[in-house]
Amino acid sequence: MIGQRHREKKAAVLDVWRRYSAFRGLTDDGVDPAFLELRAKALEDGKYVLAIVGETKAGKSTFINALLGERILPTDILQSSSAIVEIFKSEKKYVEVRYADGHVERVEDDLNTPDVDKAFEYLRRIGSIQDRFRKIPATLIDAYIVDGRIKPDSPLPIAELESASKLPLKGKEGLLEEYVRARTLDQIPVEITFGFPLKYAFDELRLVDSPGVNALGGVQDRTFAYLHNANAVLFVHSMDGSVENSAFREFITHVIPNRTKHALFLVLSKSGTKSKIEIDEKLGEARSLFSQEFDSERILHADSMFKIMSEEILRFATVGDLEAHYDERRVYYEQRYEQEPRQEWRDEAVTYTIKTNLLASAMKRIGNGADREFVRSELRRLSNFDVMERTIDEFSARAPELQLAELLAAVKRGYENQIIAHEQDIDFLEKKKKHPQTLENELNEIRRLLSMYKLSMHEFAEQMMAKYVGTNAKYRKKLEDLKSEHLQAVQAATDGNMVRKVLADFHDANSTFIDEVAREVRDEFKNELARLGDQFKSEHSINVPTVDIDGIEAKAKDASHQTTEVPRDPKDFWERARKFLSMGFWSPTGSEPVFDPGCFLHNFKSEAARGINGIVGEDYEFISHFLDNFIAEFKRALQSLIDGRQKAYEELLEQKATNDETLADIAAAENRKRRISEEVSHVSEMLEDLR
Incomplete structure (x- = not known):
C-alpha cells in the first residue's frame, strides 16, 4: 500500500524526537529547539499529493476507485470538465465545490440513509456533460470563459479553439454557441474536495484527479499547479492505444516542468486481458521511447477492473454469485x-x-473449478496493482525519508553534544574534588580561549561576506548563465504552454540555485567550526560550543524572503505573466476586441522575459540579505552559547559541596551520559536504515 513504509518510519522518528525533546529539557546542546520543533511539526502535518492525469477514456476514474479500494468517483466523471477533484480521508463523507464565481457549495451524506449517496450523485451531476457536447473542447471553453477570453455576446474564437484543442470544429458553431450560453461562472466548478472515510491507512494522502489532457485543450493552469507541486504524478494511458502518438509525448516534452518528470509514472491501463508477450512489448516500446525523458523503471502496467473485481468477489459466496x-x-x-x-x-x-466479459475471460485462464479465494488472488495478480503500488510506495518514501533523516541527524547531534558536555562536567567535578585551585585556573584559561574562538569566528564571518557579496561574488556567472538559458527557451517557445513550462523550470532552477548558495554558506561555516573545534581540542584540550548551523540557515532564508521579492511559489511566475492575458486582445476598427493568439504569445513571452530578468536582479539582493541575516543570527547564537558556558563555570566555582555530594553529581552525570549513549546508538541504527 502506498505510504505504508513512510508512515511507519515517520511515527518512529517522531517518537525519537519527542523522547529527545523531553530528555533535553532546557539544556543548551547547540541544537535550536524551536527550529527542530518546526521541522517535526511540518513532518507531522505534511501531506502527500498523488496526482492522477491522463487521456480521456483511459479509465482514470476507474483507476482511482481501484487504487483507493472504494467507488469514490462516477466512472465518467470530469471527462469534459475543467475541475480538479482532491480526495482525502475524513470521518464524514462530503463534497465541497468552489465555482468560478467564487461561491462554494457543500453536500454531505446522511449516514442514516445508506441507500442514498448524495455526495456521489452531486459529483456525478456537476461533472457530467450532455452527449451532444462530448465532441467539443469543453475543458478549453470553460477555461476561456473563466479567463475572460470568451465573453457573452462576443464572437467565439473558433479558429483558436480548433488549433488549441486539435479538434475539427467547422460546422459545429451552433453547438459551441449553445454550450457557451449555458456556461456562466456560477456553473463552472474549478475545485472539488471530496472527504471520504477511506479504508486506506495513509491518512496524509491527498489524491488529485485532473481533467483529461488530450483533445480538450491541454493542461490548464490549475491542473499545472497541482502537477508541479505533487509528490508523485501518475499518467494513465490505455494499453489499447499507441504510446508513440499519445498525448503523453506532448505532456512530457512540452507541458510539464522538469521537476515533475522526476516524480512521474506512466501507467499503461487495461492490461489484464493482454498476454505477457503483448505487455512486455508495450512496456519495452514505452521505455525505449521515453528513456531519455524519465526513469523507465517508472513505466508500469495495471488493470483497474480486475483490481475492483478482486475486492467485489469478497461480498459473494461463489464466483457464480458474482457473475449473476x-x-x-x-x-x-x-x-x-x-x-x-x-x-x-x-x-x-x-x-x-x-466486468462480465473480463470475469469470463479470467475464468478461462483460472479454471471454472477454482474456489473463491484462489480466484480472488488470481484477479489481483492479473491487475498487477500489488507490483505497481509497491513500486510507487518505494519511490514515495524516498523524498520524505530525507526529511526524516534530517530530523534524526539533528537529534543525534544534540545528544552527542550533551555527551561531550557531560564528559566535561565529570572532568571538572573530579578536579574540583581533588584540586579546587587548579580547576579555577583552568576555567579562567577556558574563558580566555572562548574569547579567542569567538574572535576567530567573527573574522571568518567577515571574510564570507566579502566572498559572497559584491561585483566579484563567485556565483554571479552561474546566475547569469541561468538567466540566459531560460530567456533563450522563452524565445524558442511556440505556444503558451511551453512558456509556462519554461517559467516553472526557471522557478525550480532559481530556487535550487538559491538553496545551493545557502547550503554552500552553511557548509563553509560548518567546516570552519569543525576545523577550529579540532584545533582548540588538540592545542588547548577544550571543547568549543557547537552552533546549530542548519537552524540558522533556515531562519536566515525565511527572514530574507520576507524582505525581498523572490517568489517562493512557482505560480507567482506564470500568474505574474498571465495577468497580461488581456494584452492578447486587439480591436479592429468599429468592432469588439478579438483575442489574437500571436499577439498573446508575443506579450506573454515579453512579460516572462521581464519577470526572469527581474527575478535574477532580486536574487543578488536576496543573497546579500541572506548573508546579513545568517551572520547576525550566527553571532547571536554563538554569544548565547558562550554566555551559557561562562555562567555554568561561575556556578561550578561558587557551588559549595561535600565530597559525597560531588561524588553523587559525578554518578548522576555518568548515568545520564550512559542513557544518552543508548539513544545515540538507536538513532544511528535508524539513520542507517533510512540510507
Missing part, C-alpha cells in the same frame, strides 16, 4: 436507459458488461 450479480446489474441499467436514455445509465450498463 454483474448480469443482474447490467440488465437493470439497460432497462433504465430504455426508459430514460441518460448517459450515466448507459455507462453503468457498459461497465457491468465489461
Whole structure:
C-alpha cells in the first residue's frame, strides 16, 4: 500500500524526537529547539499529493476507485470538465465545490440513509456533460470563459479553439454557441474536495484527479499547479492505444516542468486481458521511447477492473454469485436507459458488461473449478496493482525519508553534544574534588580561549561576506548563465504552454540555485567550526560550543524572503505573466476586441522575459540579505552559547559541596551520559536504515 513504509518510519522518528525533546529539557546542546520543533511539526502535518492525469477514456476514474479500494468517483466523471477533484480521508463523507464565481457549495451524506449517496450523485451531476457536447473542447471553453477570453455576446474564437484543442470544429458553431450560453461562472466548478472515510491507512494522502489532457485543450493552469507541486504524478494511458502518438509525448516534452518528470509514472491501463508477450512489448516500446525523458523503471502496467473485481468477489459466496450479480446489474441499467436514455445509465450498463466479459475471460485462464479465494488472488495478480503500488510506495518514501533523516541527524547531534558536555562536567567535578585551585585556573584559561574562538569566528564571518557579496561574488556567472538559458527557451517557445513550462523550470532552477548558495554558506561555516573545534581540542584540550548551523540557515532564508521579492511559489511566475492575458486582445476598427493568439504569445513571452530578468536582479539582493541575516543570527547564537558556558563555570566555582555530594553529581552525570549513549546508538541504527 502506498505510504505504508513512510508512515511507519515517520511515527518512529517522531517518537525519537519527542523522547529527545523531553530528555533535553532546557539544556543548551547547540541544537535550536524551536527550529527542530518546526521541522517535526511540518513532518507531522505534511501531506502527500498523488496526482492522477491522463487521456480521456483511459479509465482514470476507474483507476482511482481501484487504487483507493472504494467507488469514490462516477466512472465518467470530469471527462469534459475543467475541475480538479482532491480526495482525502475524513470521518464524514462530503463534497465541497468552489465555482468560478467564487461561491462554494457543500453536500454531505446522511449516514442514516445508506441507500442514498448524495455526495456521489452531486459529483456525478456537476461533472457530467450532455452527449451532444462530448465532441467539443469543453475543458478549453470553460477555461476561456473563466479567463475572460470568451465573453457573452462576443464572437467565439473558433479558429483558436480548433488549433488549441486539435479538434475539427467547422460546422459545429451552433453547438459551441449553445454550450457557451449555458456556461456562466456560477456553473463552472474549478475545485472539488471530496472527504471520504477511506479504508486506506495513509491518512496524509491527498489524491488529485485532473481533467483529461488530450483533445480538450491541454493542461490548464490549475491542473499545472497541482502537477508541479505533487509528490508523485501518475499518467494513465490505455494499453489499447499507441504510446508513440499519445498525448503523453506532448505532456512530457512540452507541458510539464522538469521537476515533475522526476516524480512521474506512466501507467499503461487495461492490461489484464493482454498476454505477457503483448505487455512486455508495450512496456519495452514505452521505455525505449521515453528513456531519455524519465526513469523507465517508472513505466508500469495495471488493470483497474480486475483490481475492483478482486475486492467485489469478497461480498459473494461463489464466483457464480458474482457473475449473476454483474448480469443482474447490467440488465437493470439497460432497462433504465430504455426508459430514460441518460448517459450515466448507459455507462453503468457498459461497465457491468465489461466486468462480465473480463470475469469470463479470467475464468478461462483460472479454471471454472477454482474456489473463491484462489480466484480472488488470481484477479489481483492479473491487475498487477500489488507490483505497481509497491513500486510507487518505494519511490514515495524516498523524498520524505530525507526529511526524516534530517530530523534524526539533528537529534543525534544534540545528544552527542550533551555527551561531550557531560564528559566535561565529570572532568571538572573530579578536579574540583581533588584540586579546587587548579580547576579555577583552568576555567579562567577556558574563558580566555572562548574569547579567542569567538574572535576567530567573527573574522571568518567577515571574510564570507566579502566572498559572497559584491561585483566579484563567485556565483554571479552561474546566475547569469541561468538567466540566459531560460530567456533563450522563452524565445524558442511556440505556444503558451511551453512558456509556462519554461517559467516553472526557471522557478525550480532559481530556487535550487538559491538553496545551493545557502547550503554552500552553511557548509563553509560548518567546516570552519569543525576545523577550529579540532584545533582548540588538540592545542588547548577544550571543547568549543557547537552552533546549530542548519537552524540558522533556515531562519536566515525565511527572514530574507520576507524582505525581498523572490517568489517562493512557482505560480507567482506564470500568474505574474498571465495577468497580461488581456494584452492578447486587439480591436479592429468599429468592432469588439478579438483575442489574437500571436499577439498573446508575443506579450506573454515579453512579460516572462521581464519577470526572469527581474527575478535574477532580486536574487543578488536576496543573497546579500541572506548573508546579513545568517551572520547576525550566527553571532547571536554563538554569544548565547558562550554566555551559557561562562555562567555554568561561575556556578561550578561558587557551588559549595561535600565530597559525597560531588561524588553523587559525578554518578548522576555518568548515568545520564550512559542513557544518552543508548539513544545515540538507536538513532544511528535508524539513520542507517533510512540510507
